[in-house]
Amino acid sequence: MRQNGKELETLLGEPKKAIRSLALALSFSYLVIQLNTFFDTYWTAGLGDVPMSAVSMMSPIYWIITSSGIGLGVGAASTVAFRLGAGDRDRAGTLAANALVLGLIASVITSILVFITINPMIIMIGADEVRADSVSYVMPFILLASALILNGIISGLLRAEGAGRKSMMVLLVSALLNIVLDPILIYALDMKVAGAGWATAIGALISVVLGLYWYATDQMEVRIDLRHIRLERSAMSEVLGIAGPRTAEALVTGVTNVFQRIFLIIAGGTMAVMIYNVPFRYPTLVIVVAEAIGAAMIPVCSAALGQRDPAKMMVGLKYSAKLSFGITSVLAVVVFIFADPLMMVFTQSESMAQHHDELVWVLRMFCIFTPFDGFRKLGSCMLQVLRRSKLSTIAMLLWGLLKLTVYGLTCTISFHALIIGCVGVYIFGGCMMVGLALYFSREHVKRRPQAI
Numbered sequence: 181m182r183q184n185g186k187e188l189e190t191l192l193g194e195p196k197k198a199i200r201s202l203a204l205a206l207s208f209s210y211l212v213i214q215l216n217t218f219f220d221t222y223w224t225a226g227l228g229d230v231p232m233s234a235v236s237m238m239s240p241i242y243w244i245i246t247s248s249g250i251g252l253g254v255g256a257a258s259t260v261a262f263r264l265g266a267g268d269r270d271r272a273g274t275l276a277a278n279a280l281v282l283g284l285i286a287s288v289i290t291s292i293l294v295f296i297t298i299n300p301m302i303i304m305i306g307a308d309e310v311r312a313d314s315v316s317y318v319m320p321f322i323l324l325a326s327a328l329i330l331n332g333i334i335s336g337l338l339r340a341e342g343a344g345r346k347s348m349m350v351l352l353v354s355a356l357l358n359i360v361l362d363p364i365l366i367y368a369l370d371m372k373v374a375g376a377g378w379a380t381a382i383g384a385l386i387s388v389v390l391g392l393y394w395y396a397t398d399q400m401e402v403r404i405d406l407r408h409i410r411l412e413r414s415a416m417s418e419v420l421g422i423a424g425p426r427t428a429e430a431l432v433t434g435v436t437n438v439f440q441r442i443f444l445i446i447a448g449g450t451m452a453v454m455i456y457n458v459p460f461r462y463p464t465l466v467i468v469v470a471e472a473i474g475a476a477m478i479p480v481c482s483a484a485l486g487q488r489d490p491a492k493m494m495v496g497l498k499y500s501a502k503l504s505f506g507i508t509s510v511l512a513v514v515v516f517i518f519a520d521p522l523m524m525v526f527t528q529s530e531s532m533a534q535h536h537d538e539l540v541w542v543l544r545m546f547c548i549f550t551p552f553d554g555f556r557k558l559g560s561c562m563l564q565v566l567r568r569s570k571l572s573t574i575a576m577l578l579w580g581l582l583k584l585t586v587y588g589l590t591c592t593i594s595f596h597a598l599i600i601g602c603v604g605v606y607i608f609g610g611c612m613m614v615g616l617a618l619y620f621s622r623e624h625v626k627r628r629p630q631a632i
Contacts, residue, residue, distance in 0.1 A: 485565070
């Protein structure tokens, strides 16, 4: 039997309550996902600083592979929620099916491209000394790219109808399996860094099977029938109208993260990449709140537009911005105060212990920009709701180029100068994105007060 529709009623109801309801479940699940990365880092840190550097070096590849899933998930969440708000469930099912098919196509293309470019990329960023560990870590992502990509799409589809608990379960299954499998594969089976990659990929695969089972057994409000499992040009255009720019935006982030490693290596050698990336685990945990609020806001505010109620959308946007900045600011202060003991988690081995003081300093610097980085991500989500995806992509591209320029100018001075430049760039990025979002939301209400 399909669910009773209460979650969909919440989605279409009072926006603050709907955002809180979805964001609470998503915060928990996103937190576990980030703990997933946290535990990957913890277990590989036990192997020493060279394997740890390889994992840090290759983390953007994981981001690049999953970017299309993230983009299609956002596109599905926005367009399906809009159709549900307008009462068109059949069209919602068509959009959902097309998002899944597009994900399978994207996984094949992504796997081939990453496989072809992985070695040239390692040479380009000057990380040949960690080549073997880097390739071992990435290969599971290449082989199971479909699972990594579909995981993001299914989570987005579940959010589109307000099924926060089921979306949470999909993400939790993926993350918890990874956490359990990490020590087994890395140490018990002696797979080393390859074990960390396989743990992540296997967890994603099982969670995708769970999500597809719910749709196959007709437990969801959105029905994906066999007649929907075909590519339809208008449905693809509707999903890709949001997903295309959002995917491009995620790719910009991944690609700039690859190139920034060149400047980090210039500033402090291959160890500088690790010293930069490991402290970033904590700000990433903190902005889980902003990501969850943004993910919750997209279907809620998109549904409001489907209901032809832009004032309701504005309430949701402003509430999300205030809630995100307030919570992330408090958490960033806590991390700043306890930075020293927090970094001890990653400095248990002798080779990592020598970097402890430097890691603590970097973490405290990152805490300064953390609330603004939450704003950067939230602002992008707000622009997706307003159908300003291309603007969001252009803004993020310009910000990425600015970041690389600042890193390029500061890397020849010192590693510390690069980190200070990083803080300034992230603060600017957050202010820019949320500023654009609030400006265009007001313009939207002025020009089109009754419809999207």
